[in-house]
Amino acid sequence: MKKIVLSENKKMPWKNGLGTTFEIICYPNDKYEWRLSRAIIEKENQFSHFPGFERILVIISGDGLRLNQFELQPFEPYSFSGNDSIHCVPRGKVVQDLGLIFNPQQWTARAVVSVQELKSLSFPEPPLILIYAISDQESFLNQNLLAGETIILEPGEMTPQQLTKEWERLEAKSHLLPAKLVVFLLSKKK
Numbered sequence: 001m002k003k004i005v006l007s008e009n010k011k012m013p014w015k016n017g018l019g020t021t022f023e024i025i026c027y028p029n030d031k032y033e034w035r036l037s038r039a040i041i042e043k044e045n046q047f048s049h050f051p052g053f054e055r056i057l058v059i060i061s062g063d064g065l066r067l068n069q070f071e072l073q074p075f076e077p078y079s080f081s082g083n084d085s086i087h088c089v090p091r092g093k094v095v096q097d098l099g100l101i102f103n104p105q106q107w108t109a110r111a112v113v114s115v116q117e118l119k120s121l122s123f124p125e126p127p128l129i130l131i132y133a134i135s136d137q138e139s140f141l142n143q144n145l146l147a148g149e150t151i152i153l154e155p156g157e158m159t160p161q162q163l164t165k166e167w168e169r170l171e172a173k174s175h176l177l178p179a180k181l182v183v184f185l186l187s188k189k190k
Contacts, residue, residue: 001141001157006148009038015048021099024150025130034102034109034186036130036150041065041088041095050082054104056111058182060134062095075182077111098132100184112183115167118160123187129153129163130184137180140170160185 009022019039026035038060047067059065059074066089072078080086082101102109112118130152137145141158145151153163167181 001154002152003143003145004150004152005146009148014039015050016046018045018048024132025152032101032103033106034100036098036100036132036184038096038098038148041090041097042093044087044089047086047088049085050101052103052105053082053101054109055080055082056100056102056109056184058098058111058113060096060098060132060182062090063092065090065095065097075113077113079111098182100130100186102186106189107186108189109184109186112185113181115164115171118164118167118183121160121185123160123185125187126155126157126159127185127187128155129158129160130186131163132182132184134180134182137170139173141166155188 004024009024011020011022013019014021019041021037021039024036024038026032057072057078057080059072059076062074064074065072067078067086070078100109100111110121112121130150132150133145133147135147141151163183170180
């Protein structure tokens with residue numbers, strides 16, 4: 001298990017120069033098969049193109065985004081091709097999103113924002129699990145996890161079923177809104 005704190009996020013311009021992203025982790029390093037990052041969107045603009053990659057976007061703060069003609073609401077995962085031309089318009093003043101970009105020739109990926117959704121999934125082999133905290137979480141996976149921090153669990157370190165139990169325990173203890181975590185599950189293709 002590895003924890004990535006906010007100060008380790010690498011600030012960089014978008015590929016098209018029209019915004020800023022904060023890279024949380026890139027695997028492997030600079031020539032990536034997948035990358036998890038967050039971005040702050042303050043004005044209407046175009047998303048960068050990532051030919052050959054797939055993208056999953058989750059709004060983690062703000063009122064939502066219009067992506068072309070689609071209205072994306074907070075905590076509603078949205079998948080699209082990195083080849084797509086995406087025009088985005090933030091709803092309200094500032095929107096922050098969490099995005100996973102991955103090579104579909106090498107990986108399958110899914111974003112989960114509720115424990116009920118995680119319960120319904122099955123995996124032939126243990127996936128790589130990325131857990132992003134929307135708010136501070138006391139005693140999650142035996143440690144305190146602050147808002148904006150990410151935990152990486154290598155395949156086999158924890159099953160989705162074990163993560164489901166931990167997430168249920170956390171929700172029962174806190175009595176807060178269910179969307180306190182965003183979980184990305186990645187499986188390497190053979």
